[in-house]
Amino acid sequence: MTDQDKYTGRVARMIQRWAGKRITVNRKTTDEGQVLQHTPPAPGEMDAEQGVYIEPPKALPILAECEVLVVGAGPAGLSAALAARRAGADVVLLERFGCFGGVITTVGMETLAWYRYEGTIESEGIGVEMERRAAAMGGAIKWPYNDSECLDADFFKVVADHLVRESGIRPILHCYAVDVIFEPDSNRLKGIVTESKSGRQVVLAKRIIDCTGDADIAHLAGASYRKTPKDKMLGVTTVFNASGVDKARFLEYTEQQPATYADWSRTWEQETTGKEDVLRSPYLDKEFEQARELGVIPAHTTNLGGSWSALTEAGEATNLNLAHMQGYDSTDVMDLTAAEMQGRQEALYALTALKSVVPGFEKAKLRNFGMTLGVRDSRKIIGRTNLTGEDVRNQAKFPDSIGIFPEFIDGYNVLILPSTGRYFEVPYGCMVPLEVDNLLVAGRCVAGDMVSHAAMRNMMACTVTGQGAGVAAAVSLRQGSTTADVDLAGVQQELEKQGVRLH
Numbered sequence: 001m002t003d004q005d006k007y008t009g010r011v012a013r014m015i016q017r018w019a020g021k022r023i024t025v026n027r028k029t030t031d032e033g034q035v036l037q038h039t040p041p042a043p044g045e046m047d048a049e050q051g052v053y054i055e056p057p058k059a060l061p062i063l064a065e066c067e068v069l070v071v072g073a074g075p076a077g078l079s080a081a082l083a084a085r086r087a088g089a090d091v092v093l094l095e096r097f098g099c100f101g102g103v104i105t106t107v108g109m110e111t112l113a114w115y116r117y118e119g120t121i122e123s124e125g126i127g128v129e130m131e132r133r134a135a136a137m138g139g140a141i142k143w144p145y146n147d148s149e150c151l152d153a154d155f156f157k158v159v160a161d162h163l164v165r166e167s168g169i170r171p172i173l174h175c176y177a178v179d180v181i182f183e184p185d186s187n188r189l190k191g192i193v194t195e196s197k198s199g200r201q202v203v204l205a206k207r208i209i210d211c212t213g214d215a216d217i218a219h220l221a222g223a224s225y226r227k228t229p230k231d232k233m234l235g236v237t238t239v240f241n242a243s244g245v246d247k248a249r250f251l252e253y254t255e256q257q258p259a260t261y262a263d264w265s266r267t268w269e270q271e272t273t274g275k276e277d278v279l280r281s282p283y284l285d286k287e288f289e290q291a292r293e294l295g296v297i298p299a300h301t302t303n304l305g306g307s308w309s310a311l312t313e314a315g316e317a318t319n320l321n322l323a324h325m326q327g328y329d330s331t332d333v334m335d336l337t338a339a340e341m342q343g344r345q346e347a348l349y350a351l352t353a354l355k356s357v358v359p360g361f362e363k364a365k366l367r368n369f370g371m372t373l374g375v376r377d378s379r380k381i382i383g384r385t386n387l388t389g390e391d392v393r394n395q396a397k398f399p400d401s402i403g404i405f406p407e408f409i410d411g412y413n414v415l416i417l418p419s420t421g422r423y424f425e426v427p428y429g430c431m432v433p434l435e436v437d438n439l440l441v442a443g444r445c446v447a448g449d450m451v452s453h454a455a456m457r458n459m460m461a462c463t464v465t466g467q468g469a470g471v472a473a474a475v476s477l478r479q480g481s482t483t484a485d486v487d488l489a490g491v492q493q494e495l496e497k498q499g500v501r502l503h
């Protein structure tokens, strides 16, 4: 029994004595194990007028201490943790689910680099390394129409386990970051509060990187951010996988009915540069119209349509990105609840339609839904630099560049593919919140307007900001500066050492 358990037991007995209760429990260890007891909280206060409950103060055990804490283990978080570790820092990577990979593994989104048509100038760094590693381990299938890989979403959990284990990152899974801790009288963070099956605990860190997708840590710390109005937010999606698909028959059908990006315009009003309209795309939409006309699915299912990706020899069609919903805010728990339930219903309509009208899908069966709803859009911090659509479209250059990303825009009615070799530089400043120090924000919640978000939200771009933030956190420790004051020359030097292309 730990000192903490002994203390907890003593306090529990004390409370029971005060309450006049006398319970005799045999606490000796038997074959059935020891009797344990948690100390329940003292009652707090209800403030009915404000509609709040005031918790009593509580002593929280310290779960871990580290130099760099990365919260959230999606493409950004994995890259940040690996980069900080490779730059010599002691790193904890903390994630609310039971696996690393974020949208890849928990939503089932496999297409890390589908934009890579001939002519693309690619970001170099941990993102491409992850893609190659997955392929080398047998966890990827070539994307149908260009030289990129569909990651096997479940297998990627194992790829990420390998990357974490061999790097010496200290992982914490099944652990939710719920609050922040500041150094006294300063704007510098020194830790977070967590919730898990082990209760409410604390992780202390010299630097924190927020890779939660929703900028949870920046929000909790009081940093300013922007949210797209709900009616303009990019939709949420329930991704699903089917088994029992006749791959040859389906591929024959897609050759007879070749889809291009011009077809996307039927579902979404969209601006392209023209070059996109002739490129092949793994896309289904008119099939759902056909199923509606036949009365197989209800008339209101007009949000169905989108991409298919990998087809396995075992007859699986994975990453079916077809069931979209508008008007949900992923930072509202009741919206999440409604969207999860509606999404499963919509996905089943999509599968019913495919079974009825698409050759090869006649005997298809639902294999599984993604572990969680797919979210594209929520908080974006206000940063030292706020990227714009103009930056992305005009090959912007920045003195504080931490990497490059091809001119790939997908969202808010714009689709531009980088097949002409155009790219822009990603500034360190878009990861630096204005009000909070020793905190960096990487991934889809970096600072920028809607069109720049349509570029920066893509997984490979998230790995660019992740790697940049990880290196900057480690270098700031080495320099004895904060993340706001870090000398960028040192950061860029370390990034180049890690194989990142800066310009």
Ligand SMILES: Cc1cc2nc3c(=O)[nH]c(=O)nc-3n(C[C@H](O)[C@H](O)[C@H](O)COP(=O)(O)OP(=O)(O)OC[C@H]3O[C@@H](n4cnc5c(N)ncnc54)[C@H](O)[C@@H]3O)c2cc1C
Binding pocket: 071, 072, 073, 074, 075, 076, 077, 094, 095, 096, 097, 101, 102, 103, 104, 106, 107, 109, 110, 111, 112, 113, 114, 175, 176, 177, 178, 211, 212, 213, 214, 216, 236, 237, 239, 321, 373, 374, 375, 376, 442, 443, 444, 445, 457, 458, 459, 460, 462
């Ligand atoms: C349906 C869908 C289709 C998409 N298609 C593509 C595509 O084809 N190609 C592409 O490049 N991009 C695509 N995207 C976009 C891309 O997947 C995401 O923008 C990207 O994964 C964001 O990476 P991230 O690391 O910032 O966040 P995420 O991948 O969302 O990872 C965040 C991680 O943080 C964890 N987390 C969150 N809050 C907390 C907390 N408080 N405490 C602890 N852990 C926390 C989450 O569990 C998660 O693992 C798609 C997105 C969706 C939803």
